[in-house]
Amino acid sequence: MPMDADGGGLYEAVSCYPTGEATAHRLAARAAALGYDGLIVDGGSLPEAAACELVDAAVLTGADVASMSGGLHQLRAAHTVLIVAGGDHARNRFAVDHPAVDVLVGSVTEQMAVNHVIVRAARAHDVAIAVDLGPLLTTSGGALVRYLRRCRELIRLLEHEEAPYVVTTGARTHRRLRAPRDLDALASLVGADPGWARAGLQRWGQIVTRNRRRQAEPAPGVTVEEDP
Amino acid sequence: MRPLPKHMRRRRRYLAVRLGCRLDRTLDERGLQRALWATARRIGGARLSAETELRVMRFEAAPGVAVALVRTPHAATDAARGVLAAVDVVGDTPVAPHVVGVCGTIAACEERYMNHATRPVDERDVAFDSHTRTAFVRGAQVDIVGPSGDIGATRLDLE
Numbered sequence: 001m002p003m004d005a006d007g008g009g010l011y012e013a014v015s016c017y018p019t020g021e022a023t024a025h026r027l028a029a030r031a032a033a034l035g036y037d038g039l040i041v042d043g044g045s046l047p048e049a050a051a052c053e054l055v056d057a058a059v060l061t062g063a064d065v066a067s068m069s070g071g072l073h074q075l076r077a078a079h080t081v082l083i084v085a086g087g088d089h090a091r092n093r094f095a096v097d098h099p100a101v102d103v104l105v106g107s108v109t110e111q112m113a114v115n116h117v118i119v120r121a122a123r124a125h126d127v128a129i130a131v132d133l134g135p136l137l138t139t140s141g142g143a144l145v146r147y148l149r150r151c152r153e154l155i156r157l158l159e160h161e162e163a164p165y166v167v168t169t170g171a172r173t174h175r176r177l178r179a180p181r182d183l184d185a186l187a188s189l190v191g192a193d194p195g196w197a198r199a200g201l202q203r204w205g206q207i208v209t210r211n212r213r214r215q216a217e218p219a220p221g222v223t224v225e226e227d228p
Numbered sequence: 229m230r231p232l233p234k235h236m237r238r239r240r241r242y243l244a245v246r247l248g249c250r251l252d253r254t255l256d257e258r259g260l261q262r263a264l265w266a267t268a269r270r271i272g273g274a275r276l277s278a279e280t281e282l283r284v285m286r287f288e289a290a291p292g293v294a295v296a297l298v299r300t301p302h303a304a305t306d307a308a309r310g311v312l313a314a315v316d317v318v319g320d321t322p323v324a325p326h327v328v329g330v331c332g333t334i335a336a337c338e339e340r341y342m343n344h345a346t347r348p349v350d351e352r353d354v355a356f357d358s359h360t361r362t363a364f365v366r367g368a369q370v371d372i373v374g375p376s377g378d379i380g381a382t383r384l385d386l387e
Contacts, residue, residue: 018357022380029368029382030248034326047384137316140270174380175248175324182313182327189271189310 008205009037010180010198013057013083013103013130013168019043020172028052030174035181040081040204055208057081059105065094076100080211083130089113096122096129102207103166105130108150116157123163128203131155134170136186137178152191166207167200239302242285242331244295244341245312248324250378251292251349251364251371259319260284260296268311280308285334290346292366295328297337305330355387 012031016024024041028050031039038053046054058079062068068084068091076082084095086107095104096118104122107114107129114129122129131154135147158165167187171177178186180201187197218224231237249255261284268277281304286297300308315325331337347366354363354370362373363381370386372379 017379017381021374021377023382023385025382025384026369026380030324030380049384136271137314144270173322175322176316177324178313179326182309182325185306185310186313187310189276189307189314194306 008202008209009053010035010201011038011040011055011204011208012036012171012177012201013040013042013081013105013166013204014171014177015043016041017043022172022174024054025050026174027171027177028054030177034177034179036177036201037205038208040208042083055080057083059083059085060101061085062091065090068094072098072100080215081207087113089115089118092118093121096125096127098127099125101125101127102211103128103130105132105168105170108132108147108154111150114150114154114157116161119157119161119163123161126164128164128166128207129154129158130166130168131158131200132168132170133183133186133197134168134176136190137169137176148190155192155196164203165200166203167197168204240299240332241302241305241308242334242337243298243300243305243308243312243327244329244331244337245298246326246328246341247294247296247315247318248326249292249294249318249321251366251369252351253321254291255289255294255318255321255323257284257287257289257296259321260287260294263315263318263323264298264311267315271311271314272307276307276311280304280311282308282311286338286342288342291349292364292369292371293346295342295344297334297342356381356385358387 014027032051040055040057042057042059056079058075081102083103083105084101086092086095086104087109092107092113095101169176180198184197188194264282268280280300283299284296285299288295309327312325312327329341350365353360356372364371368382370381372381
C-alpha cells in the first residue's frame with residue numbers, strides 16, 4: 001500500500017494471544033486483508049514472517065501513579081511503542097506529562113478524567129491520546145450513550161487544541177478489526193469529520209517511524225566515531 | 229402500474245459485505261437482516277435506521293464466511309458503510325464485517341463479489357500452545373476451540 005503524502009502507513013493496535021484471543025499471525029493476515037500496513041502488538045512474542053509488519057509495544061498499567069512510574073523507563077527501553085493505560089485524572093496526567101510515553105489509552109473510562117489541561121500537556125509532550133471506537137461495536141443503550149458523550153467531548157478537545165490522537169478499536173481478536181475506510185464511515189456517524197479516523201490510524205504509523213529512527217540514531221549530542 | 233420515468237426513480241447503491249465468523253458456524257440471511265436493523269438502531273436510533281434502509285438483497289454463506297449484497301439509498305452510502313462496520317454479532321455469532329465494494333446494480337455486484345467457491349472446512353485435532361485441541365481448519369485459517377472461547381490462529385502457529 002502506498003504511503004500517503006503526510007507520511008505514516010495505516011496501523012492498528014491489537015492484543016494478541018495469550019493476552020488476546022487470536023495469534024499474531026492471524027491478526028496480521030486479517031489486517032493485511034483489510035488494507036493495513038502493520039499492527040502494533042502487545043503481548044506475546046512476535047513472529048518473523050507475518051502477513052503485515054508487526055511492531056512490538058508495551059502497555060503500562062497500574063493501580064496508581066506510584067506503581068506505574070517505576071516500570072516506565074524499563075518498558076521504554078525494551079519496546080518500540082510505549083502505551084500507558086490511563087483512566088482517572090491522576091494517571092492521565094502522569095501519562096501526558098512524560099515525553100517518553102507515546103500513547104495514552106483508556107483516558108475516558110471515568111467521568112471528567114480528560115480536560116483541556118490534559119490535552120494541552122499531551123500536545124506539549126507529543127503524547128497521542130487514543131480514541132477507542134471499540135464500544136461503538138460492542139455496547140448499546142445507556143452504556144453507549146455515556147461512552148459517546150465522553151468520546152465526543154474528547155474529540156472536541158483534541159480538535160480545539162490540535163493535540164495528537166490515534167484511533168483504535170482495541171481489538172483482542174481478528175474479528176474486531178475493521179477496514180480503515182469502514183472505521184472512517186463509523187466515526188462520521190458519531191460526529192467526526194470524514195478522514196478523521198484515517199488520520200488517527202496514520203498517526204500510529206508516524207509514531208512507529210519516529211521511534212524506529214530514534215532507536216537507529218544515536219541520541220542528540222552523541223557522535224559516533226568510525227574506526228580508522 | 230407504469231414504472232417511474234428513469235430520472236425520477238430512486239437511486240440506490242449496493243454494498244458487498246464479506247462477513248467472517250467461526251469456521252464451525254454458518255450465518256443465515258434472516259439473522260443478518262435483523263442484525264443490520266438492530267445495529268442501525270443501536271448507533272443512530274430509528275432515524276438512522278430509516279435513513280439507511282438497509283436490506284439484504286442477495287446472500288450466500290459457507291461455514292465461516294458469508295457475502296451479502298446490502299441495498300441502501302445512494303445518499304446514505306457512507307452512513308450504511310458505518311452501520312455495517314458496527315455490526316459485531318449476528319444472532320449469537322461474533323462476526324467480522326468488511327465492505328469489499330460498492331456497485332450501482334445488483335448484477336454488477338454479484339458478478340464481482342459473489343459466487344466465489346470456498347474450500348471446505350476440516351475438523352481435526354491440533355497441537356497448540358503445548359495442548360491438544362480441537363480445531364476447524366480452512367486453508368491457512370485455523371480456529372481453535374480453546375478452554376474459554378475460540379482462538380484465532382493460522383497454520384504457522386501450530387506445533
